[in-house]
Amino acid sequence: PLPVVAVVGRPNVGKSTLVNRILGRREAVVEDVPGVTRDRVAYEAVWNGRAFTLLDTGGWDPEGEGMAARITAQAEVAVTAADVVVFVVDATVGATDTDEGVVRVLRRSGKPVILAANKVDGPSAEADAAALWNLGLGEPHAVSALHGRGSGDLLDAVLNAV
Numbered sequence: 782p783l784p785v786v787a788v789v790g791r792p793n794v795g796k797s798t799l800v801n802r803i804l805g806r807r808e809a810v811v812e813d814v815p816g817v818t819r820d821r822v823a824y825e826a827v828w829n830g831r832a833f834t835l836l837d838t839g840g841w842d843p844e845g846e847g848m849a850a851r852i853t854a855q856a857e858v859a860v861t862a863a864d865v866v867v868f869v870v871d872a873t874v875g876a877t878d879t880d881e882g883v884v885r886v887l888r889r890s891g892k893p894v895i896l897a898a899n900k901v902d903g904p905s906a907e908a909d910a911a912a913l914w915n916l917g918l919g920e921p922h923a924v925s926a927l928h929g930r931g932s933g934d935l936l937d938a939v940l941n942a943v
């Protein structure tokens with residue numbers, strides 16, 4: 782079986798955009814309004830000749846009751862299935878309480894975690910990415926899933942962790 786890479790994080794941080802960037806095609810559903818993405822969709826991806834299963838997650842209604850709890854629950858399921866986790870944070874927003882909750886799930890799992898500091902569309906947002914060292918998950922990999930910035934380095938780190 783192929784190694785499984787799960788992409789987790791709050792709604793609207795750009796998980797599905799990142800999945801599409803990695804796939805090189807627009808297959809995952811990207812929504813301006815958070816909460817519409819289907820739950821746990823698996824895709825087959827290839828990077829540097831190495832194939833892996835890419836797991837997109839989402840589908841919570843952020844206005845709904847117990848949103849944070851459902852995000853952590855979803856992360857737990859995805860992490861259980863994963864060999865490596867890509868944790869996506871919106872660097873322009875910074876770490877929220879919900880992000881901290883996901884971090885606790887990730888730590889407990891013992892799985893390798895690659896931190897993607899997304900929405901770093903230009904050099905002026907690099908400092909936002911660096912602030913995410915505070916999450917204690919190691920180096921924040923600055924990426925712009927929208928424009929492709931940094932996605933190659935991120936994938937190198939992901940495949941190194943498999």
Ligand code: GDP
Nearest residue numbers: 792793794795796797798811812900925926927
């Ligand atoms: P998800 O809910 O985490 O899957 O997030 P989506 O991939 O659906 O993206 C949510 C919104 O963020 C969409 O409007 C995307 O176009 C936008 N977005 C995603 N990545 C980036 C990025 O790198 N930069 C900017 N500026 N916007 C992004």
Ligand code: MG
Nearest residue numbers: 796797818839
């Ligand atoms: Mg999504």
